[in-house]
Amino acid sequence: MTKKLTSPHVIKQIMDEHNLRFIKSLGQNFLIDENTLNKIINEANLVKTDRVLEIGAGLGTVTLQIAKKAAKIVAVEIDRHLIPALKSNVSHCGNVKIIHSDILKMDLKNLVKEEFPEGFKVVANLPYYITTPVIMKLLEEKLDISLMVYLVQKEVADRIMAFPGNKNYGALSVAVNYYAKPEIVSLVPKTVFMPRPKVDSAIVKLKVRETPPVSVIDETLFFKVVKFSFIYRRKTLRNALLRGLPELEREKVSEVFKNADIDENRRGETLNIEEFAKLCNCIKTCLTNKL
Ligand code: SAM
Secondary structure (H helix, E strand, O other), rough: OOOOOOOOOHHHHHHHOOOOOOOOOOOOEEOOOOEEEEEEHHHOOOOOOOOEEEEEOOOHHHHHHHHHEEEEEEEEEEEOOOOHHHHHHHHHHOOOEEOOOOOOEEEHHHHHHHOOOEEEEEEEEEEOOOOOOHHHHHHHOOEEEEEEEEEHHHHHHHHHHOOOOOOOOHHHHHHHHHEEEEEEEEEOHHEEEEOOHHHHHEEEEEEEEOOOOHHHHHHHHHHHHHHHHHHOOOOOOOHHHHHHOOOOOHHHHHHHHHHOOOOOHHHHOOHEEEEEEHHHHHHHHHHHHHH
C-alpha cells in the first residue's frame, strides 16, 4: 500500500523503523506538504510517455507521485542509509530505478545513453548545499532535457531570475538564461519541510532552450568573461577583464570595447546577455587575429 509520505507522523515512523536520522549536511529537508508536492508535479506536466530523473529522492515523497504519471523514473540518492526505506516505499510502482550515487560525480552522458535515449525531464526537491552546481551541471552537459522543475531556496530562485542592475544579478542569472527560460512558479514557506530550514523556498521551472538566445563564437570564453565580470564586480569591466583574461593584451582592450560598442568603465553587473555575447565575440576576434 502507498504510504502518505507527506505526513510528518509517517516520516517519523519510517525513520524510527529504519533507525535513520536527518543528515543536515546532506540537505535533508523532506517535503511534508501535499499542496507543494502537487504544484511540483503539475508544473512538470507529466504524461505517460515521460522519462524523469529525480535528484535526491529521500524517502520517495516526490518519486511516488512522478511514478504515477510518468513512464519511467530514475531516482538518485546519495545517502546509503535511506536506500532500504526508499526502496520499500516505491518498489510497488514498478517503474522506478533507484541509483545510490552522488549526482555531482555521476557520468550523466552515460546515464542518458542507458536510461533516457529519447530525452527526459528533471524534477527535484534539491539539497540546498549543492543547488547551483547541480543546476549548472545539468545545463552545461547539454543533455536532451526538455524541462526541469526544482524546489530551491528563494534566494537562488531570485538570482536565477535577476536582471542587470538588480543586486541578485550574477553569473548564475546569465548562465541559466543562456540555456533555459526560467520562471518562478510558486513561493514556498519553510514550514513545508521536515526538519524546517532557515530560509523560504520557491519552485522554479526551467524550459530548456533548443538554441541559446545569443550567438556566441566561443562558449568557454563567454562563460569565462561572465565569471570574471562578476567576480570583480566592484571593478570596471576593463579592469575585470585585464585581471581575468591575461591573454588579452593591455593595448588591445580599449579597441575591443570600442568594437563591441560598450563603455569600458561600466561594471559587469550592468551588462545584459546580448552585451556579454557582443563583448565576448569581439574579444574572441581580437585573440584570434593575434594568432
Ligand atoms: N525528495 C525528498 C523530499 O522531497 O522529501 C528529499 C529531498 S531533500 C531536500 C534532498 C535529498 O537529496 C536528501 O535525501 C539528500 O540525502 C539527497 N542528496 C544530498 N546530496 C546529494 C547528492 N550529491 N546526490 C544525490 N542526492 C543527494
